Amino acid sequence: MTALDIRERADSHVPPPLPYPEEALQPVISAHTIGLHYGKHHKGYVETLNKLLTGTQYETLSLRALINATAGKPALATLFNNAAQAWNHTFYWRSLRPQGGAEPPAPLARRIAASFGSLDECKKALAAAATAQFGSGWAWLVLEGDDLKAVKTSDAQTPLTSGATPLLAIDVWEHAYYLDYQNRRADYVNAVLDKLINWEFASDNLG
Numbered sequence: 001m002t003a004l005d006i007r008e009r010a011d012s013h014v015p016p017p018l019p020y021p022e023e024a025l026q027p028v029i030s031a032h033t034i035g036l037h038y039g040k041h042h043k044g045y046v047e048t049l050n051k052l053l054t055g056t057q058y059e060t061l062s063l064r065a066l067i068n069a070t071a072g073k074p075a076l077a078t079l080f081n082n083a084a085q086a087w088n089h090t091f092y093w094r095s096l097r098p099q100g101g102a103e104p105p106a107p108l109a110r111r112i113a114a115s116f117g118s119l120d121e122c123k124k125a126l127a128a129a130a131t132a133q134f135g136s137g138w139a140w141l142v143l144e145g146d147d148l149k150a151v152k153t154s155d156a157q158t159p160l161t162s163g164a165t166p167l168l169a170i171d172v173w174e175h176a177y178y179l180d181y182q183n184r185r186a187d188y189v190n191a192v193l194d195k196l197i198n199w200e201f202a203s204d205n206l207g
């Protein structure tokens with residue numbers, strides 16, 4: 001299984017298990033937040049998705065194929081939103097790890113230096129994308145052509161549909177941080193970048 005190929009179709013979609021215990025990201029993200037975020041929000045998207053898919057022509061598609069088949073089609077927006085949120089969340093859990101942050105692996109570090117100038121500038125660009133997103137959405141590190149970019153998407157939107165390769169995701173919906181940080185989204189994002197971000201996962205996604 002490649003890093004991006006994070007769900008293949010069986011009988012119904014199932015959220016993959018969290019890659020670490022719920023308390024493993026403390027004190028940056030509490031076990032309470034992770035428990036609700038994974039157990040209620042992520043699982044809720046997947047349960048809704050399975051209900052919406054029952055009896056439709058999309059029932060046998062993989063999650064990624066489903067996202068591509070429904071993107072940009074207003075009549076299929078609910079299906080797209082739940083499919084994309086299912087994929088985005090699985091990608092987010094893997095974008096974090098206990099004792100993350102620190103230095104990216106050398107090949108990724110070289111790409112970061114080429115695109116942003118330095119790791120610090122890359123983290124600033126990701127934080128700026130995360131805080132500039134108005135309302136719910138996501139900040140992403142993506143590979144676009146030969147360049148790394150920090151981008152934001154709103155609601156369930158995902159870079160998968162724009163031809164970019166996602167390397168990392170940071171959830172900036174309020175459910176990701178409000179219990180721990182209230183309205184201080186920037187504090188959550190900076191703490192994630194300094195202490196949890198999984199540069200090894202980003203490096204794997206470079207391919």
Ligand code: FE
Nearest residue numbers: 041171173176
């Ligand atoms: Fe979320």
